[in-house]
């Protein structure tokens with residue numbers, strides 16, 4: 001053959017060769033590494049620890065809510081629990097999880113590059129994350145914080161007697177970690193693609209991470225400056241957001257949500273990217289409407305900047321601006337719906353393989369749709385006023401963030417686990433865990449929709465007795481969910497030692513990452529690949545496999 | 552395509568430039584990547600300063616009289632001197648980039664030193680202004696803000712001063728970081744790192760320096776040159 005074959009369909013690779021894991025040994029070779037794959041492993045470990053920490057706060061809350069009386073925790077402690085749960089889960093888990101673990105590992109390989117454009121900055125972003133996490137842990141150990149993850153003024157600046165400055169400083173630092181990640185992604189996607197890898201040949205995971213990075217670069221600095229003003233105000237007693245001397249607390253809410261609504265898309269866009277990869281791989285089909293899915297990521301990133309004030313409907317903004325923001329919020333659902341329709345169309349009449357990643361993604365599509373549609377309920381002015389600050393809101397964003405992002409992350413970590421570690425996990429236990437997560441999740445959060453609609457307010461440790469049955473259901477669901485989350489820690493860990501060798505391409509998937517050995521060599525490829533095929537060109541690959549078998 | 556042809560092709564490349572990082576194909580790709588990286592970083596910076604400018608502007612519209620009063624408390628001559636100093640430093644920075652492109656080692660060093668010098672003058676003048684404000688009781692805060700000349704406007708004047716110190720303070724931090732980078736670049740230029748093949752770092756340093764200057768070009772009129780246009784109703 002005169003050029004590289006259309007699809008490298010090697011099933012086995014050179015085993016026992018040198019790879020990124022056994023290339024060097026010793027703690028320092030990890031802590032000072034500039035290899036994106038090793039940095040991804042550092043993130044995997046640290047983000048998993050933060051997930052367990054954030055989850056433990058949730059467990060404490062669910063136990064408290066078993067009974068209507070506030071008997072386990074004081075209301076002050078409960079305030080700290082939901083605050084810390086929110087801060088840890090959002091800033092230290094949901095925002096970095098898919099970009100910093102899966103993106104770090106897979107993106108350069110999918111581009112056919114040796115590494116990111118700025119490997120040192122990549123390592124720096126992990127150190128910033130660790131520094132921010134250390135400040136956060138210090139705050140937790142020395143008494144916590146009780147403002148809610150939103151740090152609303154003037155409570156956060158004048159009345160709270162907890163560690164507001166410490167925790168906002170941690171958020172500030174974590175923000176720079178995420179900015180540097182986004183910067184590295186954008187430059188790498190623009191400048192480091194392998195020969196022949198045009199924009200329309202890129203996997204949709206790359207498009208999703210590109211859109212995510214745009215949001216990271218444009219939204220995060222606004223949060224940073226907002227937190228700087230908040231810290232300055234709390235420190236000196238000046239009143240940028242203090243109405244007593246002419247400041248405006250609603251301005252704080254505007255600036256906070258100018259970041260924090262787009263931040264929702266920092267959390268969900270990468271999840272959508274994982275969904276596209278997994279759907280294609282386990283249906284053996286091209287993603288239906290590739291360009292629509294690709295551009296809908298950019299559409300979400302753009303529209304996501306125009307809807308922030310839907311968080312302020314009852315904060316005293318004018319009715320007219322509320323109407324405009326409600327309208328724009330409906331609009332942002334369009335590109336998300338395009339994605340869901342295209343995944344569904346891909347699944348239509350496909351022979352779906354029910355492997356673990358696919359189970360998670362099927363769960364993702366359903367749960368994300370519920371989360372998204374209830375988001376439309378909340379964007380509607382009248383209904384929002386009814387269910388504002390109730391468990392309906394809590395259920396809505398957990399359907400998007402846990403049902404969406406966490407499910408997709410679990411799909412992605414299972415899908416790429418053989419590539420990352422070179423080993424297969426136990427499929428039976430993995431499917432069981434996926435089932436437990438799905439059942440546990442729905443049992444935890446579906447009752448909360450009803451609770452919210454019936455009027456149970458969020459953020460209280462005690463509630464009216466008639467809400468108890470639904471709360472007990474929710475806590476029972478959370479217990480199942482906890483088992484579902486604990487299982488992968490065990491069987492994935494187990495697979496590192498006892499798992500079957502994965503080989504180059506255990507799923508028979510198309511994509512540059514499936515053409516290099518598992519685990520990949522230090523520089524990802526023995527020689528720079530030349531790309532001559534479209535993303536997800538499964539039809540051509542099936543043909544190639546058929547020809548090979550005929551020979 | 553066999554392995555041998557690939558390796559033969561690889562051998563045709565000239566020997567690697569000492570500053571070419573292994574994950575780039577060539578210096579051109581490295582140059583483009585680092586330039587784009589700096590532009591992306593500056594985009595982030597625009598949003599960072601843009602956030603506080605937006606808040607500033609909202610209060611400026613709300614309190615035009617206090618804003619004019621507070622701006623009149625600034626020493627506009629000092630601000631003007633600093634503006635000129637920074638513009639000159641941008642010129643010397645641009646000349647440093649030019650000198651490094653042409654491979655003029657001493658020229659690069661001299662221009663970088665001059666840039667650093669002007670940056671230092673700017674920070675000195677700024678520090679003097681800060682100390683005057685402290686003495687006048689204009690630093691925001693329950694204990695430190697003791698300005699009483701116009702009690703009706705005092706709370707909003709304090710608000711202005713909060714923006715003044717936040718914005719000029721953040722700008723000054725950027726200047727200090729820039730000065731630190733300049734010191735490092737002077738060392739590298741002295742060592743002879745830069746030349747016609749490899750001047751990207753100086754160019755990127757220049758982008759950063761010009762950006763910090765431009766921020767000041769906005770801050771100067773916003774903080775020093777407000778007239779009470781809203782004060783003459785009818």
Ligand SMILES: [Cu+2]
Pocket residue numbers: 260261264307308310311
């Ligand atoms: Cu929102």
